[in-house]
Amino acid sequence: MQARAFWTIAAGRGEIRAEALPAPAPGEIRLTTIASGISRGTEALVFEGRVPESQFQAMRAPLMAGAFPFPVKYGYSAVAQAENGARFFVLHPHQDAFNAPQTHAIPVPDAVPSARAVLAANMETALNLLWDAAPLPGMRVLVIGAGVLGLLAGALVARIPATTVTLCDLDPARATPAAALGCRFALPEAAPGDQDLVFHTSASAAGLAHALRAAGDEAAIIEASWYGDAAPAVPLGEDFHARRLRIIGSQVGRVAPVMRARRTPRARLALALDLLGDPVFDILLEPPTKFVDLPAAMPRLLEGGLCHVIDYGA
CATH class of the missing domain: 3.40.50.720 (NAD(P)-binding Rossmann-like Domain)
Incomplete structure (x- = not known):
């Protein structure tokens, strides 16, 4: 299967690359992305090549690919759907389909729409x-x-x-x-x-x-x-x-x-998703941008606004 992912290839430049998506390994789940969110502060630094060399390891997102400064596939606010229709939040870069360890996939509560769920990392x-x-x-x-x-x-x-x-x-x-x-x-x-x-x-x-x-x-x-x-x-x-x-x-x-002694990162992220059940948080969402338009739109999206939602619909 082919997947498409957004890569930052130079300071201020991104492109969508096709990549082979193998069958899920044991313990992994195949997911199709519904929406992802741009965390403007951090992603602007990555897009501009401003991650200090001393922080290359600390700044690695759980499922990113490539290496700082470039080329790098970066991001950590994806909401995706399994074959059975279940929705999950995953700390994964902007990509239309991917495999993820089941331990990294946090169920999205039914009360939380997919666009709002991209706020989970924040x-x-x-x-x-x-x-x-x-x-x-x-x-x-x-x-x-x-x-x-x-x-x-x-x-x-x-x-x-x-x-x-x-x-x-x-x-x-x-x-x-x-x-x-x-x-x-x-x-x-x-x-x-x-x-x-x-x-x-x-x-x-x-x-x-x-x-x-x-x-x-x-x-x-x-x-x-x-x-x-x-x-x-x-x-x-x-x-x-x-x-x-x-x-x-x-x-x-x-x-x-x-x-720290009583809460794992997974439990903390699950609680964050529960908190997003309140529809008041929709006020933080900007109108969506199509995934295919992301390379041209990314410089503008990083200039301002609140949470920019990337839409993976046809």
Whole structure:
């Protein structure tokens, strides 16, 4: 059988390649892709060839092919269907059919449409952020960066009783999804200070500096951004030490320590899919792009927007 997959072949250039798809090996399942999602921050760094050499191994997605920087087949938000009609979420690159280990295929709940299910990887990251942060009822929480990850993290925190969650972003249009997800919104110049907890997801030095200013005394800043080969300046002078601020790095590659002994990555991803049963999260989905159009569309899709859905229909 022939499959078609999206490969990044040079900085800013991609193509669809045909490849032979062998019969599934023992323990594998054959899947036909329904939809996949673009995780804009990470995939932009991969598409631009900005993965540092020191992170080549750490940044490998579970079922990617090729090698950094190029050519590489990368991605990790696929929703696919088995021959019996069952749907699964798999951390697999953009490809119209593939074999995957059964242990990597997480069932998609019936209540979660396929397009919404592509948010599972981002929801899993947001869930891990909350496990790292351990927010409490009544906290004042600021999320800097209202992309998909920031909005999902804000939505989860806002469900904790008596919390006040503010999403901060340069784009005033992000006020609409913030409100739908139960959060306030502010442009940077109007964002509140003296916050009990700050999440930083903007992947910018300016955003990190803002997080340090907005945090209250002895508060924690959860750093969720990945900067690729950039080296952002971190303002640790002035009153950073006197105020006893903490910067906590959070990364989805490992389950947060507070839950690691009792939750596997598979269980965490299954919980993320369950959380996507709420239709409010459809507000994060951009109109779909056809898989065959992905090489021409990818540069535009990585420029902005929320979650770009790739459609594999005929």
